[in-house]
Amino acid sequence: MNPTISPALPGSSLNARRRLRELGRLADGDTDSMVDVLVVGLGATGAGAALDAATRGLTVAAIDAHDLAFGTSRWSSKLIHGGLRYLASGQLDVAHESAVERGILMERTAPHLVRAQPFVLPLTPLVSRGQAALARAGFLAGDLLRVGARTSRSTLPQPRTLSAVETRHLAPALRPTGLRGGLLSWDGRLSDDARLVTAIARTAAAYGARVLTRTRALELHRDGALVRDETTGQELRIRARTVINAAGVWAGGLVDDVRLRPSRGTHLVLRSEDLGRLSAGLHIPIPGETNRFVLVLPQGDGRVYVGLTDEPVDGDIPDVPEVPETDIGFLLDVLGSALDVTVQRADVAGAFAGLRPLLDTRDAAGRTADISRKHAVLTSPSGVVTVVGGKLTTYRRMAQDAVDAAVTAGGLTAGPCRTASVPLVGAARPQALAGLDVPARLVYRYGSEAPAVHALGLEDPALARPVVPGHPVTVAELVWAVRHEGALDTSDLLDRRTRIGLVPEDRSTAEGAALDALARTAQVE
Numbered sequence: 001m002n003p004t005i006s007p008a009l010p011g012s013s014l015n016a017r018r019r020l021r022e023l024g025r026l027a028d029g030d031t032d033s034m035v036d037v038l039v040v041g042l043g044a045t046g047a048g049a050a051l052d053a054a055t056r057g058l059t060v061a062a063i064d065a066h067d068l069a070f071g072t073s074r075w076s077s078k079l080i081h082g083g084l085r086y087l088a089s090g091q092l093d094v095a096h097e098s099a100v101e102r103g104i105l106m107e108r109t110a111p112h113l114v115r116a117q118p119f120v121l122p123l124t125p126l127v128s129r130g131q132a133a134l135a136r137a138g139f140l141a142g143d144l145l146r147v148g149a150r151t152s153r154s155t156l157p158q159p160r161t162l163s164a165v166e167t168r169h170l171a172p173a174l175r176p177t178g179l180r181g182g183l184l185s186w187d188g189r190l191s192d193d194a195r196l197v198t199a200i201a202r203t204a205a206a207y208g209a210r211v212l213t214r215t216r217a218l219e220l221h222r223d224g225a226l227v228r229d230e231t232t233g234q235e236l237r238i239r240a241r242t243v244i245n246a247a248g249v250w251a252g253g254l255v256d257d258v259r260l261r262p263s264r265g266t267h268l269v270l271r272s273e274d275l276g277r278l279s280a281g282l283h284i285p286i287p288g289e290t291n292r293f294v295l296v297l298p299q300g301d302g303r304v305y306v307g308l309t310d311e312p313v314d315g316d317i318p319d320v321p322e323v324p325e326t327d328i329g330f331l332l333d334v335l336g337s338a339l340d341v342t343v344q345r346a347d348v349a350g351a352f353a354g355l356r357p358l359l360d361t362r363d364a365a366g367r368t369a370d371i372s373r374k375h376a377v378l379t380s381p382s383g384v385v386t387v388v389g390g391k392l393t394t395y396r397r398m399a400q401d402a403v404d405a406a407v408t409a410g411g412l413t414a415g416p417c418r419t420a421s422v423p424l425v426g427a428a429r430p431q432a433l434a435g436l437d438v439p440a441r442l443v444y445r446y447g448s449e450a451p452a453v454h455a456l457g458l459e460d461p462a463l464a465r466p467v468v469p470g471h472p473v474t475v476a477e478l479v480w481a482v483r484h485e486g487a488l489d490t491s492d493l494l495d496r497r498t499r500i501g502l503v504p505e506d507r508s509t510a511e512g513a514a515l516d517a518l519a520r521t522a523q524v525e
Helices: 016-027 044-055 084-088 092-109 129-148 164-170 193-206 248-253 325-336 392-410 430-434 440-459 475-484 490-497 504-524
Strands: 035-040 060-063 114-122 160-162 182-190 210-212 215-221 224-229 235-245 263-271 281-285 293-298 303-307 348-356 376-379 385-388
Touching: 016 210, 016 235, 035 044, 035 224, 035 392, 044 060, 044 193, 044 392, 060 193, 060 215, 060 235, 084 092, 084 129, 092 114, 092 129, 092 182, 092 392, 114 164, 114 293, 129 182, 160 164, 164 182, 182 193, 193 210, 193 392, 193 490, 215 235, 235 392, 248 348, 248 385, 263 325, 293 325, 303 325, 325 348, 376 392, 385 392, 430 440, 440 475, 475 490, 475 504, 490 504
Parallel strands: 035 060, 035 235, 060 210, 114 281, 235 385
Antiparallel strands: 114 182, 160 182, 215 224, 224 235, 263 303, 263 348, 281 293, 293 303, 376 385
16 A cells, blocks of 8 residues: 555645644643634534634634534435525525525535436326426526526526426336326535535645544633543643534533524435436425425435434434434335335335434424524624534535634634635546546545545555445545544444445444454554
8 A cells, every 4th residue: 555645635634643643732731722713513514614714814623522524414315405495485595595505515615526416306196286386486496596696507407397208217116107297306416425524624624724533522611622532531621712612413512592402304225226226316295295305315326315304302412313213104104105116114224313403493383394494603601602503505604604703702813704715625627527537436425536545446456345245435445534534443434434334234244344444554654
């Protein structure tokens, strides 16, 4: 293995050695160890805040009790939404903001990770002609959002009506009886939400941010935090001129007066062969609902995700939410309302659930599905800035608003926000990415770094083998994750840098390869 192979963006490598070095510098306690901004939480919003602050010329430390994308940011539908649902509910500002942020990701900052995804809404007997007309109008309105966001037609094609033959060509598993056709629409789709967070965090590191996983915040104060290194148990103080609390559903446990109403979104993981060839995703209307759908999302790795629910969660917030059988049954029932194939409980290869950190406004009553997804930035009397609400698509704007508030709260001198034009690690023009002489799957995941990842397998054939038979991820990708993407253990590798762990059977098979990757990297260091 050639240790000289490096990332495309200098200074972006995250690994155990760098973590130890930078944590030690923060623990020194002298004046030089103080940072301008301490960010707590390394999901999409926290990593985005670290990048935003660093690109404004501020010194930054960003910490997480676990790993990059450990919480909600890895449990999404992997979609970058244009805001159509929010337009339908009258939230015009949220809809426009979503469309703008989608365009930024697809055309400027992460074109290697976000690409256009076609969706078919099948016009089954359960969809009345009135509902079909309403959906058609909604998709046309969504296209106007695209125009307003100045996203090109070549990036997101125009929605249109499909015949029954065209509809079943894209999704042969649909039940033909009574099928009148379909509505084709387009939205943004991530190769992997956890990979987006990893790219944001690594880009922040390239601009000088100290990105520290396994570092738990115990207490937050105006001038920093008491933290614990979860790998050693050592406690230390990180001194900062201002603090941003981006801990998601755990944010309320770190500051007073932040009330959240978490909502659980559950997805099923199915094998692709159970649903046949899917050339597009599906919007399957939920009976009795006018603006909610179950999504069927082919992943290109032999798996299909089916989701999602929107159920309120009470009580303590777990590190990893459990999936109740009621959610699984609900999703299977909706799936069965439109498909010609029978998907049973035994066919569910895996399932995952994420908790949305929705702000509990005093006038919000009833279902969490009815709570606005607009984010909020709150500054406590102690001066800690907390950002909550929102969604994955708008992480960049959430981060911008949080840093603006932190600059004000801390009396800092900082430049303007730059992140709308700062490309993430691996980003390149589509023409350049298309010209890379490596498997397309690697380009979708690593962008301009794909040749370096591919080269590991060319130099050592043992690294080119699949981690799990029938799954495309190779040992080379695990080695790359340890050396450059901050993976510290097998869970980081299998549950976040790759998504092998979503299927328990595959996770068990891959354990040995993950341990091998960790050992190989330790030998090089």
